Structure formats: C-alpha cells, structure tokens
Amino acid sequence: MTSTFNINLKSNFSEFSKLTDFLNKLGKKHLIDSNLIFQINLSLEEIFNNIVIYGYLNNDQKEIRFSFKLRRKKLIINIEDDAPEFNPLKFPKPDTTKSLKDTNAGGLGIHFFMSLMDEISYERKKNKNILKIIKKLKNDLETGA
Amino acid sequence: MKVKSDITENIEVISIIGRIEMIHIEEFRNKAFKLVEKGENGIIFDLKNLEYINSAGLGILIHIAKNMEKSKRDLAFCSLKENILEIFKIAGFTKILNVFPTKEDALKVFN
Numbered sequence: 296m297t298s299t300f301n302i303n304l305k306s307n308f309s310e311f312s313k314l315t316d317f318l319n320k321l322g323k324k325h326l327i328d329s330n331l332i333f334q335i336n337l338s339l340e341e342i343f344n345n346i347v348i349y350g351y352l353n354n355d356q357k358e359i360r361f362s363f364k365l366r367r368k369k370l371i372i373n374i375e376d377d378a379p380e381f382n383p384l385k386f387p388k389p390d391t392t393k394s395l396k397d398t399n400a401g402g403l404g405i406h407f408f409m410s411l412m413d414e415i416s417y418e419r420k421k422n423k424n425i426l427k428i429i430k431k432l433k434n435d436l437e438t439g440a
Numbered sequence: 441m442k443v444k445s446d447i448t449e450n451i452e453v454i455s456i457i458g459r460i461e462m463i464h465i466e467e468f469r470n471k472a473f474k475l476v477e478k479g480e481n482g483i484i485f486d487l488k489n490l491e492y493i494n495s496a497g498l499g500i501l502i503h504i505a506k507n508m509e510k511s512k513r514d515l516a517f518c519s520l521k522e523n524i525l526e527i528f529k530i531a532g533f534t535k536i537l538n539v540f541p542t543k544e545d546a547l548k549v550f551n
Contacts, residue, residue, distance in 0.1 A: 308462040344462050390520045391532025400502040403495035410530045
C-alpha cells in the first residue's frame with residue numbers, strides 16, 4: 296500500500312513554504328521524527344533553491360514538480376524540472392577542511408542533501424532533470440488504509 | 441525570523457530566532473551585519489532559538505566570521521539545537537568556528 300502526493304511549485308522562493316507545511320503535516324500524521332523532517336526540509340530547500348537560481352536563472356514563471364511516496368520506513372521523493380541538464384551527483388564535494396580564512400562556504404547546499412539523504416539518483420529524460428531521493432524513516436509507518 | 445542583541449559582560453550577544461529560509465536571506469544579512477558592527481569587544485551568536493537555517497544563511501555566518509577574524513575580534517556560537525549542530529558538523533564549521541554548548545561556556549573565551 297502506498298500513498299502518493301504531488302506538489303507543483305512555481306520557481307519563486309516564496310513558494311517553498313507550501314512544501315514546508317506539507318512536510319510538517321506529513322510528519323505529524325505519520326509520527327516521523329522531527330529531526331528527519333528537518334533534514335528532508337533542508338535537503339529539498341537546497342535542491343529547490345539551486346534549480347531556481349542556477350537552473351532557471353531566477354525566472355519565477357517556471358515550475359518544479361515534487362512527488363512523495365510513502366512506503367514502509369521509506370520516503371521516496373521525485374523532483375523534476377525543465378532547466379538545462381544538471382547532475383548534482385557529478386558536482387565536486389566541497390573541501391570542508393579548509394581554514395576559516397580560505398573557505399568560501401560554497402557548494403554546501405548539494406553537500407547537505409548528499410550527506411543527509413540515504414539514496415540519490417539522477418536521470419535526464421525528455422529535456423527534464425529528474426532527481427530521485429530516498430530517506431529511510433526510523434519508525435514504522437501507517438500504510439494509508 | 442528575528443535577530444536581536446543584548447550585552448552580557450561587555451560582549452554583544454546576538455540571538456537568531458526562528459527559521460532562516462531563502463525568503464529571509466536579505467533581511468537576515470542586513471540585520472546581522474548591523475548588529476555585528478556594534479560588537480567591538482567580541483560577539484556571541486546565541487542559537488538556542490534557531491529552528492532552521494539553510495546554506496545561504498550559513499554562508500552569511502561564515503562571511504561574518506571572516507570579517508571578525510580580519511578585525512581581530514573574538515566570535516563564538518552557543519546553544520545549538522541538535523539538528524543545527526549536525527549541519528555545522530557536515531559543513532566542517534565545528535572545526536573553524538568556536539562552538540559551545542552554553543552561553544556561559546562561550547563567555548569564558550572572552551575572559
């Protein structure tokens with residue numbers, strides 16, 4: 296038994312609060328640990344912001360499509376956009392051992408979701424970037440009656 | 441998102457309250473930079489009420505830390521919630537910033 300939720304956002308930073316609200320409700324309904332919701336929220340915000348800024352070059356009339364599937368102990372998230380090809384898995388990992396003087400704190404957004412999520416895969420299909428993310432959830436989930 | 445400051449033992453203590461998301465970034469940068477200017481004897485960022493911060497918000501904190509280092513003023517962070525501490529660790533910030541469990545611990549740096 297799975298439930299799927301689709302959320303389409305315009306490429307405008309103010310749109311992201313819809314996803315935050317959705318995640319908070321999902322967390323409450325399925326008793327998901329609030330730290331996991333924090334990690335998922337941060338990962339999705341970083342992905343969303345990167346698409347808006349670097350993919351769509353701040354054009355706020357584009358779209359970013361999210362879908363969420365709950366399976367036992369797993370949240371499976373698909374993120375789809377129409378921006379030019381960008382595979383975050385090929386993005387170099389930032390050097391987090393630099394001194395304060397030498398660091399520029401760049402590339403942290405991608406580093407965060409690569410570190411916080413359990414599985415990430417990328418696909419370029421029909422001029423779309425498709426990112427699939429899996430986050431393992433600690434507790435048993437209700438499987439939507 | 442709120443940013444406010446008070447003085448404890450001659451040190452400017454800046455509290456960041458709530459969530460720092462992309463829509464708050466400009467406001468956060470302006471407010472934080474203004475308050476940081478006042479901390480001539482050093483600054484503590486008290487993060488006990490910080491619920492959420494993204495990489496852009498963390499970039500502003502690093503920018504401030506670099507300025508503080510250049511002007512040879514001390515800077516410390518205290519009272520991070522567990523999830524905020526975790527992203528500080530992932531970013532490598534716990535190795536380059538002074539991070540303390542409590543404000544009292546942070547104040548010891550300045551004495």
